[in-house]
Amino acid sequence: MRTKTYDAAEFLTDDETISAYLTDALESDDPRYIAKALGAVARARGGIAQLARDTGIAREALYRALSETGNPELGTVLKVVHALGVRLSATLVA
Numbered sequence: 001m002r003t004k005t006y007d008a009a010e011f012l013t014d015d016e017t018i019s020a021y022l023t024d025a026l027e028s029d030d031p032r033y034i035a036k037a038l039g040a041v042a043r044a045r046g047g048i049a050q051l052a053r054d055t056g057i058a059r060e061a062l063y064r065a066l067s068e069t070g071n072p073e074l075g076t077v078l079k080v081v082h083a084l085g086v087r088l089s090a091t092l093v094a
Contacts, residue, residue: 009043018044022086031071038080039066045084054083 012018018041025037039062042051048066052059057079065072066080081088 007043008037008040012041012044018086026088032068034077035066035070035072036068038072038077038084039070041084041086042066042080051080051083055079 008021012021022037022041025034028034039048042048042062045051048062049059051057052062055062055076057065057076061076062080064070065076072080
């Protein structure tokens with residue numbers, strides 16, 4: 001039997017799915033999950049190399065920041081979400 005590594009990017013085929021995936025990641029309060037989700041969206045939207053061109057951040061730095069063990073700075077996150085065409089919003093928690 002052959003197995004294939006799961007890549008969420010393969011399933012992020014429309015804006016609604018991407019939005020739901022990122023919302024879930026942000027609501028988890030887990031920086032690693034958020035970074036990994038942003039990386040998956042980047043791969044789904046043209047890849048890390050394209051994201052590097054769009055953000056002006058080195059490709060290697062993006063790979064590290066958006067990996068499973070990454071912990072990107074807020075400035076990096078903001079550049080990434082802007083380049084991906086994503087807007088973050090806040091909701092008060094009861």
